[in-house]
Amino acid sequence: MSTLSFILPVFKANYLKEAINSILNQTFTDFELIIVNDQSPDNISEIVGEFSDERIKFYENEVNIGGKDLVENWNRCLVYATGEWVVLASDDDYYDPKFAEKLLDKIQQYPSVSLVHCRYKVINGKDEVIEISEPCLAFEQPEEFVFQNIIKRRRQVAPDFMFKLADLQQVGGFVNFPLAWGSDDATWCKLALNAGVAYVDEILFTWRFSGINISAQQNNVLKKAKTRIHFLAYFNREIIPFLKTDNIIAAYYTKVTQHNLTKSIQGEVVNTIASSRSFKVLFALLKDRALRELLGIKNLLKMTFVMLYFRTFKR
Numbered sequence: 001m002s003t004l005s006f007i008l009p010v011f012k013a014n015y016l017k018e019a020i021n022s023i024l025n026q027t028f029t030d031f032e033l034i035i036v037n038d039q040s041p042d043n044i045s046e047i048v049g050e051f052s053d054e055r056i057k058f059y060e061n062e063v064n065i066g067g068k069d070l071v072e073n074w075n076r077c078l079v080y081a082t083g084e085w086v087v088l089a090s091d092d093d094y095y096d097p098k099f100a101e102k103l104l105d106k107i108q109q110y111p112s113v114s115l116v117h118c119r120y121k122v123i124n125g126k127d128e129v130i131e132i133s134e135p136c137l138a139f140e141q142p143e144e145f146v147f148q149n150i151i152k153r154r155r156q157v158a159p160d161f162m163f164k165l166a167d168l169q170q171v172g173g174f175v176n177f178p179l180a181w182g183s184d185d186a187t188w189c190k191l192a193l194n195a196g197v198a199y200v201d202e203i204l205f206t207w208r209f210s211g212i213n214i215s216a217q218q219n220n221v222l223k224k225a226k227t228r229i230h231f232l233a234y235f236n237r238e239i240i241p242f243l244k245t246d247n248i249i250a251a252y253y254t255k256v257t258q259h260n261l262t263k264s265i266q267g268e269v270v271n272t273i274a275s276s277r278s279f280k281v282l283f284a285l286l287k288d289r290a291l292r293e294l295l296g297i298k299n300l301l302k303m304t305f306v307m308l309y310f311r312t313f314k315r
Contacts, residue, residue, distance in 0.1 A: 002055075004031035004100055005083030005165070008091060009073055011066060013042035015092040015208065017050070022094035024053055028101040032057055034080045038073055039064035070180040075173040081165055090159045096204040103162045103200055110139055112195035114167040115188060120160045120205040130209065136199045143243050143253035145192040149185050150235065151260045153268070158184035160205040167191055175234060179220060181227045186234055193242050221276045222284050225269045229290055232265045266299050274306035282307060 006023045010016060023033050033053070037044040037060040048058050059080060066073040074088060085104070089095075103116045110116070122131035133155060140148070148154040161184075168174070168191065175186040188197070240258060245251040273285055282304065285291050292300065 002030055002032045002083045003085065004028070004104070004162075005081035005086045006031060006033045006089050007074075007077045007081060007086060008033060008035045008089045009038055009066060009077050010035055010044050010091045011038045011040045011064075012091050013040065013044060013047060015094075016044070016047050018094050019089065019091055020048070020051060020056075022097075023089060024051065024055070025097050026095065026100045027097050028104060029055075031055060031100060032081075032083060034059070034077065036061060036073075036077045036080070038066045069176070071174050071176040071183045074180075074183075075176075078165070078168070078173060084165060085162050086165045086168070087162050088158050090207075092208045093159055094206050094208075096202075096206075098202075099204040100162075102202060102204055106138075106198045106200050107162075110196070110198040113139075113198045114164040114191040114194045115161060116198040116200070117156070117161040118200040118204040119202060120157065120207055121203050122207050122209055124209055132203065135201050138201070139196055139198055140192075141196045141247075141249055141253070142192045142194075143250040143257065145197045146189045146239060146243065147253040147257045149189060150239075151257055151264050153264070156185070156188070157205075157207045159207065161188060163188075163191055167194060177227050177230055177234075178223055179227070181224050182231045186231065186239075189235075189239050193239070221272055221278070222281050222288075225272050225285060225291060226288065228265050228269050229294055232262065232294070235261060266295055269295060270299050270303040270306065274303050274310060277307060277310050279307075 008019065008023070020033070020035070033056045035048055035056060035058050037058070039061055045058070045060070048056065057080065061073070065076060078086070085107070099118065103118060106116050107113065119135060120133050121129050124130050136148070137144070149156065168187070171190050175183050175190065177183045177186070240261065243250070243254040243257065245254050269291070273281055286300070295303070
């Protein structure tokens, strides 16, 4: 049994060598690297075969799972993990050599947490830095973390988090939403309820916005909008009732989260649809009863006017 498991579901080969190297070159060495080929059309086994490291464990799905249900593939990959702590890595991102060491050190400072993350940078396909994530507190109470993620919409990415495997298994694995939209956010908030979240304020992870990530694709905006209905229902059922009010910080963030949750989700749907600049998508939404009920007349009108503005003045 290892202290740490890096899980690497693989479909894209473009940057896979760099991703694997960044994990194998960690200064903390007591880990396993579980690589799972999700029936990629590329020769993944040949690429993995170039590495002779006993920490690598290579598996292949019998059929492609992630193409139909990305979260199901994540949860299936978890079965192979033996580490106490786990990182869900990606096949086109990479880690600083001290990523594991620094995050595990932080866990020693906050031993009750189920979740720790770090600051990260975003690069494009040319390796140019296009964004740096905002800083966080070294420790956030559950209510703070939920508020920052769900109401303030603090940008985070799944691979820069390290989580306790037993605690994730206890809550049933990653929360499954279509195309994984919001699945990591919901999962992290669920784990945060245990004992808050720790944070390392150093850039120890690089997320690549390559244009081929699911999150970068624009042909599923209506499905993304509909996913927010499931997201809202999940939070009203699994998160909101368990937020505390036993101290001034928790009470404040619980209050503002409860007050703003629906408004935040409505605003996100409005911006998602309007930013598509597609009347076809807009008309499809207007035909969808569940989305109409979520938004209400005021937001439907706002969304329509914003789309008209984008199409007229933001070409």
